[in-house]
Amino acid sequence: MPIRKLLIANRGEIACRVIRTCRELGIATVAVHSDADAGALHVRMADEAVRIGPAPVAESYLRAEAILEAARATGADAIHPGYGFLSENPAFVEAVDAAGLTFVGPPASAIRAMGLKDKAKALMEDAGVPVVPGYHGEMQDAAYLAGKASEIGYPVLIKARAGGGGKGMRLVERDGDFAEALEGARREAQASFGDPACLVEKYIQTPRHIEVQVFGDAHGNVVHLFERDCSLQRRHQKVIEEAPAPGMTRELRQRMGDAAVAAARAVGYVGAGTVEFIVDGARFPDPDAFWFMEMNTRLQVEHPVTEAVTGLDLVALQIAVAEGQALPFSQGDLRLTGHAVEARLYAEDASAGFLPATGRLDVLRFGGGVRVDTGVEEGDAVTPFYDPMIAKLIAHGPDRASAVRSLVRALDETLVAGSVTNRGFLSRLLSDEDVAAGRVDTGLIARKGETLTAEPEAEALDFALAALAVLTSGDHAFRDFRLFGPARQSVAFETGGVTVETDGARRSVETPFGSVAFECVTREGERLAFVSGGVSGVAGAVMTRSGVLVRRDAGQHHFAFATDKAGAGAATADTVLAPMPGLVTQVRAEAGQEVAEGDTLAILEAMKMEHRLTAPRAGRVAEVTVAKGAQVAQGDLLVRLDPAED
Incomplete structure (x- = not known):
């Protein structure tokens, strides 16, 4: 049966992604949202929207009955689960079926068969698919x-x-x-x-993570849409994905593709799915050095790279298969075209162990020449309730080198203010010599952590450009003429004051990191062109609610204006503060306890991950200010140690 109105049981960029395809297909869409997402982009894009509960996912996006009621209330005849949340919940699929609605995904039996890794591995062994040794x-x-x-x-x-x-x-x-x-x-x-x-x-010590996209229909047809390499990961989560896998041979692709199709057939798979394999990087591309890890019975975050190299719309295919249509191609019809690379732009601090961040996106502008899948726009907020992904940037080129170059350029041109992001980390990662050469494995980021995650410090030139940006905008514009001597103007940033002395076209700037002299400075919109020390340069400068964002070469720095307000609590050697809003799931410290540096004092759950909060030094616990189950804000004091003795 044709689908006329589709409810998307998800949020963020995947909801927006599904809505875009539905528009092209002439299918009406229904968004669901929590209180925190009432004004979200996916809500604004959909034809209709229904509130399903408060911000916590257990009270909103995981409430199957609320989602089914939203479908009944709006007359939706199908549900697309996206990924995450209820997408791999067989009980939800059965409830959708029982309600007489079409589920845009695999049958409950396939999800159940692959949902538990232990059972799935036993099933794969029976199907002749190699599995990793283990219990x-x-x-x-x-x-x-x-x-x-x-x-x-x-x-x-x-x-x-x-x-x-x-x-x-x-x-x-x-x-x-x-x-x-x-x-x-x-x-x-x-x-x-x-x-x-x-x-x-x-644990395979030099593993590569290579997965195969599979697609099945209700008529018994199953194909694979080639592989993706997802080896570049931090904390077991993917950061960069690409298709095809670098260094892949025809023989290994055939073996992995056949194994993936066999896995899908073993569970009667229908729709889009991904069979994930671990590959021994030391033996790659040995056709006997790969093993089944798991099957994701849903669309993957990284599906756009497969779309780029195959020319297919996987969401449109999901809908067609859910309507009962047969796949419009066979395995022999499929071809790889060029190379595609995807980067996940997150609100997170790479230099602080990839700590998730929050904030309102005062500035959000993506670089050109790439596909951007996002669920936010400039002015939207990244909240502590959900995954902190801002966007996926996907580059496609005739070969791997050109695709990587396009993606690096787009990342370098992307501007974000209002939250810390991993933008610089992604650019450095893609520019790494091993990554550029295709020598990737899941441990690369951990091995090169300090080099890849260290954010460059702002230089005197960046401070000077920030001040010039302020003083060339609005009421602060330079007044070059003075009857008696040069003009002097100051800008107070949180990191220090900057003084600009203007004498005709020349500017002399004093910053906390030294002096900078400019022979010439001109501004056109957000573009600052300058000559300093005989060298010409160009920088971008964007005013934000709280300061100015300066982009020079591949680096970006946000200079916040100084304020008189007291900030959030500052960490010291005697305190442990909440690094972000979250739920305290464990408290392991108590008053009077002796602790060593690095001991776990509490565990905070935030943005779907656990964060260990450790003792900043050895000492005695003076005070514990929280209990298990407490909801804390960023900067809240959790544990205080007795002052260190001199």
């Missing part, structure tokens, strides 16, 4: 699992048997760390998926 059984006793880890041999990977996205996953390199790692994995798995059970696998 995938029912026994969950901690001592038993520790024994299995010893049998397998360290290092091992603890993985939640439900869910994905790096949640409930811990790398353990020695026996003494296993118990704490298992406890953390179980706690995170319970919070994310409602299932604390874990499996233990041999």
